[in-house]
Amino acid sequence: MATVNAETITQIVLAxxxxxxxxxxxxxMTSLVQHLHAFTRDVGLSEAEWAEGIKFLTRVGQFTDERRQEFILLSDVLGLSMLVTSQSNEKPAECTEATVLGPFYTSDAPKFANGDDISGAASGDPCFVSGTVKGPGGRPVPGARLEVWQADDDxxxxxxLGEAANARGIFTSxxxxxxxxxxxxxxxxxxxHDGPVGDLLxxxxxxxxxPAHLHFKIEAxxxxxxxxxxxxxDDPYLDSDAVFGVRASLIADWVRHPPGCAPEGTILSVPxxxxxxDFILNPVGGDR
Amino acid sequence: MATVNAETITQIVLAxxxxxxxxxxxxxMTSLVQHLHAFTRDVGLSEAEWAEGIKFLTRVGQFTDERRQEFILLSDVLGLSMLVTSQSNEKPAECTEATVLGPFYTSDAPKFANGDDISGAASGDPCFVSGTVKGPGGRPVPGARLEVWQADDDxxxxxxLGEAANARGIFTSxxxxxxxxxxxxxxxxxxxHDGPVGDLLxxxxxxxxxPAHLHFKIEAxxxxxxxxxxxxxDDPYLDSDAVFGVRASLIADWVRHPPGCAPEGTILSVPxxxxxxDFILNPVGGDR
Known part of the structure; x- marks a missing residue:
């Protein structure tokens, strides 16, 4: 029988x-066990600290349901999501960089025609978004599927909020x-931040x-x-995003206009x- | 603004x-983030694999309730519990070694007098357990609080089972x-093993x-x-305990007796x- 102790346990588990x-x-799993054990040894994790960790993960589990994904939030605030996103999406400098998916994506957003208003019941100042989906060298990509989602004014x-889709929709270029x-x-x-991840922060x-943002998922x-x-x-949190998702190339100016004639011919009485x-996609099999 | 990428993200999170x-x-948290990120880089964790991990942890959370602690099970099968137990309980060779607490401890077991039967509604062959709680050099330790718990025949x-306490009790030496x-x-x-930890195994x-065992928690x-x-x-799983808890010094012989006069004067019609x-405790502040 192998002698189980703090030195031998890792090899015994792997074997x-x-x-x-x-x-x-x-x-x-080999790498995970090695790093998990190395962490535990490095800090000399005590039994009480281990119990706190179990309690924390149990609370993360209890906070997770169909409306809330506390495990993704945890991954986000530890920079794990952004690390996976970064190492999985290396591409030529010309292409639009990726960032985190976040916990609020849904796969069943409603479809819209270009020019439509997706805000629904979501409150906020009117905003008109437009652009082109391109490939390398600027060639346009027709028929791209764009999914967009965002938070409301609050x-x-x-x-x-447990609502039907608001400020969320699918478009085709x-x-x-x-x-x-x-x-x-x-x-x-x-x-x-009213749960365990908030406590951790x-x-x-x-x-x-x-910082304020629009989400995009684009497939072509x-x-x-x-x-x-x-x-x-103009957001004050660009340098301290809680989930480390900001990349300089993804920052853009929203232009404010006085009341009057908006894009699509709409006349607005408010600013x-x-x-x-524009988004530049990386061809499959393209340079990295 | 710091440039976030797969190389810089760890330092940005730590800063x-x-x-x-x-x-x-x-x-x-510094060590945890470093090891978590190093693991993610070492294996080149993909977005799909990350999503599988989130799904797995979400299921572990869903399986965890008052009767079942799937996070402790996960820690147990990855050898993490035994590592923490080992490194937290180094003591002189003479003393009884520690092993994992497991997920089935409760702090509210009923109290019994020595000689009492704790089996209650739990089925199984009768078994009489006795011993002495000692300190170094064999000196007896009176007034020690012993908590014992075990599984039934099944x-x-x-x-x-959601039952009141059976095969569980507190004694005083x-x-x-x-x-x-x-x-x-x-x-x-x-x-x-009908949940995510079973799937992992x-x-x-x-x-x-x-392997068959009795749990003890002893305080004095x-x-x-x-x-x-x-x-x-005589257990066939001594060499392959799913949670790596077996230590040679904790293995003992249960002696089988024919029907007749049992300890405490009981007459039994079955074997x-x-x-x-005996348990040997380590004095507080004793040698390590």
Whole structure:
């Protein structure tokens, strides 16, 4: 019988776990056990600290339901999501960079025609977004599927409020690769912080705020899928995003306009905003 | 603005997390983020694999309730629990070694007098356990509080069945340090494996069995708390405990007896077992 102690346990666990059929799973689990044990040894984790960790993860589990994904939030605030996003989406400098998906994506958003208003019941200043989906060298990509989602004026996504889709929709780029829609001006907001992840941020001396942004998920045949945000250039949290998602190339100016004639021919009695942003996709099999 | 990418993200997260007041928490979280990120880089974790991980942890959370602690099970099967137990309980060779607490401990077990039968509604062959709680050099420890718990014949603990306490109780060692009780013969059993931890074991090519054992938690003034098991020497799973809890010094012989006069003067019409096991506690501030 092998002698189990603080030195031998890692090799004993690994030796016991070599029987699985999937080589990739074995590689992942071997590395995970090694790093998990190394962390535990490095800090000399005590039994009380281990129990706190179990309690914390149990609370994360209890906070997770159909409206709230506390495990993704945890991954986000530890920079894990952004690390995975970064290492999985290396591409030529010309292409639009990726950032985190976040916990508020839904796969069943309603479809709209270009120019439509997606804001629904979400409150906020009117905002008109337009741009072109391109490939390398600027060639337009027609027929690209664009999914867009954002928070309302109060910083909440429709899924957090248990509502039908608001400020969320799916578009298709036209023959010139162009897309356009009306929505609302995004505002900076705090990620949900009334749970264990919020407590963790407090303990780490961090705030829960994210700079204002629009989410995009763009798919087109022959191109790599792009999941990204566009951030407002005037936001005070650009340098301290709670989930580390900001990349300089994704920051853009929302232009404020006085009441009057808006894009799509709409006449507005209130000020409104416009954003123009083009996305450049990386061809499948393209340079990295 | 710092450039966020797969190389810089770790330092950016750590730099953002230095504001908390608790030095120990900062040390733990710094090491955790470093190891978590190093693991993610080492295996080149993909977005799909990350999503599988989130799904797995979400399921672990969903399986965890008052009767079942799937996070502790996960820690157990990854050898994390045994590592923490080992590094937290180093003591002189003479002392009884510690092993994992497991997920089935409850703090509200009923109190019994020495010699009492704790089996209640739990089925199994009668078993009489006795021994002495000692300090170094064999001096008896009177007034020690012993908590004992075990699974029934079918491998289930009372808490798993949602029952009142069965095969679980609290004793106090007498003036000679002695304790004794009647219970049932422990059997090897499978840890709960109808959930995500069971799926993980399958993927790793591992079985869910634990060798038969009794749990003890022993506390006495002036001594370090001891959490341990006593394992049956004839068990086929001693070398492949699903949670890596077996230590050679904790293996003992349960002696089988024909029907007749059992300890405490009981006359039994069925065969019964006896176990004699002494525990040697480490004084607080004793050698390591």
């Amino acid at each position: 016991a776990s070599t029987g699985g059929p999937d080589k990739r799973v074995r590689k992942i 910083g909440f996504y429709d899924v957090q 036209d023959t010139d690769g162009r897309f356009s829609f009306r929505s609302i001006l995004p505002q900076s907001y705090a990620i949900p 407090k303990i780490l001396g961090r705030h829960p705020w994210r 045949e022959g191109y790599e899928r792009l999941i990204t945000h566009v951030f407002r250039s 409104f905003y416009t954003l123009a942003f | 953002a997390s230095t504001g908390g007041p608790d030095k120990r928490v900062r040390k733990i 491998g289930f603990y009372d808490v798993q 007498d003036t000679d340090g002695r304790f004794s009780f009647r219970s049932i013969l422990p059997q090897s059993y499978a840890i709960p 399958k993927i790793l090519g591992r079985h869910p069995w634990r 003034e002036g001594y370090e708390r001891l959490i341990t098991h006593v394992f049956r020497s 019964f077992y006896t176990l004699a096991f």
